[in-house]
Amino acid sequence: MSCIIPVCQERPKPLESPNRKVVSPGLALNSWSVLLSAHQRRSQGSTGQVAGREQTCRSFSSSDGMQNEENKDEGPKLNTAKHISYHKRCLQLLPTAFQSNDLNRMSLAFFTLNALDILDAVETTTAREDRQAWIDWIYSCQLDTGGFRGSPATKLGTYSLYDALTLPSTYFAIALLLILGDDLARVQRSGTLAALRKAQNEDGSFSPVLLGGERDGEVDVRHTYSAAAVRCILSPVEVEEDFDVAAAIKYVRSCRVCPSHIELTIGI
Secondary structure, three states: OOOOOOOOOOOHHHHOOOOOOOOOHHHHHHHHHHHHHHHHHHHOOHHHHHHHHHHHHHHOOOOOOOOOOOOOOOOOOOOHHHHHHHHHHHHHOOOHHHHHHHHHHHHHHHHHHHHHHHOOOHHHHOOHHHHHHHHHHHHHOEOOOOOEOOOHHHOOOOOOOOOOOEHHHHHHHHHHHHHOOOOOOOOOHHHHHHHHHHHEOOOOOEOOEEEOOEEEOOOOHHHHHHHHHHHHHOOOOOHHHOOOHHHHHHHHHHOEEEOOEEOOOOOO
16 A cells, blocks of 8 residues: 655665755755745735735845835745655655654655645646545554554554554544545544543643543643644534533633733643
């Protein structure tokens, strides 16, 4: 079975050729952020687009604030072709710097395919057979009880405490299925919603991992976002299936330190 983000091997020569530089994990995530910003600007109305471009121009203007009248409305250009080429390559072979992230393959797959989706390049630059194989690979990471593991590396064929659901991977997996055009018919909806309820703490926050059914891992608003996103995608949700939404909202508000800023968790 073809899979997204194969385990990378030590292959320094292809990655260190004179015309190719190894891309660090940080740069890959920054690249995705740039693509997301471009997508958000593209999704705005004409007024918003002009305002966004003007703001970008001001950010990249010279120190004396002078702008070239001819280019002031254009803003920086995104090299779409190179971004598409880079993310397609990462679907087949990752730079060696990513080897330590084998347990996060679902996350890497999301950043990679979502970048292509933002560029409207999933259907136009990938084969239908590959997309179906990726869908099957994602479902192979679904636990029998619902929710998704972060990598097939923990799927050992026998019980393991560490073959566990993680909230980020569950969100990334379901979002990926939508990006690839799946109908979510094979998602174990009831088990996934039950896992969200189990992962919620008394203060309304969410733990990212369920180890043996017990909450574990660092708690912050990112995991609340993952839980809320999964709930939204799987809606409508009956009252008895739902987690404590009021408590989750209260937790997020408690992380707010000013009208425009929310900390990762309480007390930072």
